[in-house]
Amino acid sequence: MTDIKPNIKEEELLFEEYQKLKTFFAESEHHKTILAHIGNITQDTVVTITYFIESQLELQGETRKRIKKIVNASIEILQNILYHAERNEGGFHLAYFFIGKDLKKDEYQIYSSNFVRNDDLGTLNNRIDFIEESDIEKINEKFLEIEENAEFNDKQGGGLGLLTIALVCNKNVEFTLKKVNKNYSLFSVKAIV
């Protein structure tokens, strides 16, 4: 099977989205950028980003409740990229991760976007549909069901990641999939805390 990696055109698409987001948060007087990252995600990146968020928000006097929620959601979003995002020919993830604050609404907005293979869309779509159709109680039940039946050899969480993001954000989360070519789609997350 020929494995066609996302070409430069699709990489530019991700970069443009990221730039738009950065510019909007930089230019809007009601918004503030907390953290912006584009490129590869390793476990070291996950650790560095989570420690950075925690210390930055503590310095800004944010409540522990919110800090914990933002870090919890960030760990799940970043590790989801680490485990599942497609990489370019150089072996690096094509992904961005961004946290900003809407000062008017007093809410933190966490954005991420990465490429996934169209072959994997079935499972991902099912998981997204389930979250959209379910209330918190049903998501909790599903969490328990997966936790009970997951095999230990599933080092990546067996589907608990998206459920965890939904629970942490009290379902204030949007997952979107956008096909960019016959092989790849952009998977984007917007979570609000």
Added chain:
Amino acid sequence: MMKFFKEEEKDAPQINFDFENNQFSIIGKSFPEDSRAYYEPFLAWLEGVQPKAKELTIEMKLEYISSSSVIAFKKIFNAMEKWLDKGVQITVNWHYEADDEDLFNLGQRFEQSSRLKFNFIQH
């Protein structure tokens, strides 16, 4: 070996299970890249050890638990449930920050799916 000890890492907790001194704890953050690789040696030890105590209390003081670690913890609790059948009384002290509703809820989900006794300790 009546003791299992693993040093804390920046993304993984300290594990101290010591039957000689009757001290049992898991402390720190838990979001390693590969939870299976981190917890498998501990799980293998738990499954092989013959608990020499009638009562034991496990202190769980965790700050963050990734979803991939949740499965590891479930397997750990399952392994300890087998000790109940050998007459060992087990209590899990689940510590959480007062404002951390997610960690509290996670503990409640573990309690719901386990035969172990859970105490919830707010800080």
